[in-house]
Amino acid sequence: MNDTSKTHYRKAFDSPYLSSADIVEPTTLTVRRVTLEKDKTKKSKEQFNTAYFVEKEIRPGEPLKPMILNATNSKTMKALTGSAFIDDWNDVRITVYVDKNVRFGNESVEGLRISPKPPGRKQLTPSQKAQWESAKAAYKRDGNLEAVLARVDIGEDHQRQLIAECEPEREDEAS
Incomplete structure (x- = not known):
């Protein structure tokens, strides 16, 4: 059984946001829009930059969730787009991957990162x-x-x- 068909233990926690449990390999996505909104988990009263995607599914039959853009990922979006304004981050293709060494307090945890390199562009052919x-x-x-x-x-x-x-x-x- 390969990792794409296995169930990550964090799936049980059913987060409304994309997490390291959802990404099994670097995944190219298209940001539809980014909004500043309150935490839907209600674990904090903070607001987060939240990315919504053009793609509807992460894998067939599995809905794609929005992604909270922490400070590191927001800085990467700024670098990729050349703009510090989230309103300018629409229609941007990004590659999301799992970094197994994200510092969270005194711990190293798995976390989502956006690659600082723009993904390769899609090649369109008549077969698509x-x-x-x-x-x-x-x-x-x-x-x-x-x-x-x-x-x-x-x-x-x-x-x-x-x-x-x-x-x-x-x-x-x-x-």
């Missing part, structure tokens, strides 16, 4: 049907690939294919 259709819709809307290429990489051959797939439809619309 839903994303390919979204890219075509963006091309038709904008009349160019700029918005698409700002989010994903597409090889030159596939760029030509995407344009070719959209052009007949654009000509039909003009008729």
Whole structure:
């Protein structure tokens, strides 16, 4: 049995936030938004920077929880985005991993960290049907690939294919 199919002992504590129990390998996620909000566990009255993600599941059938951004992870977000303002941290791709040596008081514990390196960009191909259709819709809307290429990489051959797939439809619309 590998670690991805095992149950971490901390799952029993059912936190409303992403934790080291949820991450079994470095995981690339897309931050949808970050908000400053009160602790949902009600263990403190503090407010936290809380990241919500575009992805809905951490693994098939397992909902992805929001992540509290502690001071270390908030500083990493600032470095990745070039902005100290959480309002500017939307739509940022990050890699979350477990650091087994996070200092918590006098103890070393497992904690979530955001990698200071931006993750590799996704490579889009026609085999990724839903994303390919979204890219075509963006091309038709904008009349160019700029918005698409700002989010994903597409090889030159596939760029030509995407344009070719959209052009007949654009000509039909003009008729």
